[in-house]
Amino acid sequence: MPVMNMVQALNLALREEMRRDPRVIVLGEDVGKRGGVFLVTEGLLEEFGEKRVIDTPLTEMGIVGIAIGLAMYGFKPVAEIQFIDFVYEAFDQIVSEAAKMRAKTGGMFTAPIVIRAPCCGGVKGAMHHSQSPEAYFIHTAGLITMMPSRPYDAKGMLKAAIRSEDPVIFLEPKSIYRTIREEVPEEDYIIPIGKGRVVREGSDVTIVTYGAMVHVSVEAAELAEKKHRWSVEVIDLRTLFPFDKDLILKSLEKTGRLIIVHEAPRTLGLGAEIAAYIAENAIDLLRGPVIRVTGYDAPFPLVHEKLYMPNIARIYLAIEKVMRY
């Protein structure tokens, strides 16, 4: 089995899906000859030609709006937004049109597009190359939002997104595009939408997280284990909406303690939703307060990004707080 990083795994997923289904089309800025600024679409133009790998003019609204039209025609467009920070120009097309096409037409028309984009911080990208805007999409009925944390998942999740009949926002944490390598099968497999995974088993605390924060959370969990023999379970949501509530509940039955970690700002982030869900449906399982470790409610900074983002120390502190409650 070949060893790959996330960029290569995503490239393989696109390639396999384009071979499998002639309706799959890739479009975006620089996706053709350049192969995407992060090279996720590298080599696709050579293999599939200009009609299936389309370099668009510089317009996020156009990329999404045109992808919607392609989907209405019957294609399966996979649109690349070069950095998720630039998606806001396309916001109206995403939330008013793609997300609502099925609902507003009673199912007569649908717009099952995939919007892929690098997201999140950790690469000294400053304000407009580091954001985590997943909450906007999760809040919008009609959209599925996903974020992988490792190459194996990235391939299976992107394939599921492409085969989905609903529009999918597929966020790729760019800080782990190339830093994690693992075996990725060169065969067809799917990570189903809505299914999370237990990354590390534990019995005292549950950390629910996703994306690059999975790895930071595991490190914090290991530190807590080493220091205090606290056993921390780490759950990678993979699909942010609809999130895997059963996996969280099952874990809480064991641990009774919940920490949610994400890079996005705290207020009304996914952590708030998960905390509220548990408070409403499973408060009896809790032995301590739900704690969120998140990005601060401030614009992502150019300086001190490691301090802005959740880090091992902040997660460790949260574990300590909930264990000593």
Place this chain on the structure above:
Amino acid sequence: MYQNPFEIRYSLEDVIEKLRLERAIGLYRIIDPDGNVVAEREPDIPRDLLLNMYTSMIRTRILDGWLLKLQRMGKVALHAPNIGEEAVSVGATLALDKDDWIFPYYRNIGVFIARGVSEEEILDRNIANIADPFKGKEFTIFGSRKHRIAPSTVPVGNQIPHAVGFALGAYIAGEKIAVLTIFGDGATSRGGFHVGLNFAGIYRLPVIFVIQNNQWAISVPAKKQTGSITFAVKGVAYNIPGIRVDGNDVLAVYTASKEAAKRARNGEGPTLIEAVTYRMGPHTTADDPTRYRSPEEVKAMQKYDPIARFEKYLINRGYLSEQELKEIYNEWNTKIEEIVKKCISKPPLSVEVIFEDVYSQRFWNLEEQLEEYRESLEVMKKLGIEVE
């Protein structure tokens, strides 16, 4: 192929030719307000088609009047009146082949009528009763896959990039069709218009952009919508031929659209048509135009009424007598009244449509919320609480 961008030279004459200023500034017209032919050449249109144009416009106007009444009666949530603008929808639609697609906006009932969608289906949609194919999620808009009409959008002009993407799809699939999209003058100020024209211009896509310039975007007049001399000149910058036509002359709209559709199918690329018309009524039933425009202006524009003008033409040409025109009108007036009665007596949609069609499957959150609704229903019944 590499081309040095500094090597290409145009003469001034070339530039003027390129700008096609005459067509984008003048007003292309076939019949004048008195019903006389003013164009150099009257198009050769079969009598059946002329009659279809006429009945489609009449039916649109009668239905439009009913939708206004139904809104006042509380049977329809909102309506965007079409009165005075029927020639744009009908002329452009009838110029297309049956395989072509249309991406209309919310003031285009004539598109549906001319494409063969029944009044009953349009009324069911607008009333949002049990037969509404869109199941009551949005007002004023409609679409029909069967009739190759894409759903219109409520955010103005959002359908323009969809039409371009759809045309790109047809191009990739090798299907030789034209894709027509209609939108108001206000939409030309939004990004989607420029994005759409830019994209269609680059890839020479088979799109017909029709600006239904009705002079008003709610209370903002067309002159505050653009600094351009006309809307049709906006095609120039995208290398898209622009033509300005009398949008109250159904034959002019028809002829220009027909030519544009031919260009599209021949692989000659997109066309921009500015159809100059006038919004006789309010923007929607929620608008009061007396706050921003004079009754004198509206009165002055009445002499350009597209239906009255076409009637004069049909009489002048001897296609139909005044008596026959009256009969056609009365016939449809009676028919549509019957349809209205039928549609308003149909039962409403079930509340559960709220939870339908959000996704291709119902995820756990909506299952939970549906359950919550059902519980509340029990309580409502028990306590005799009425909602709505």
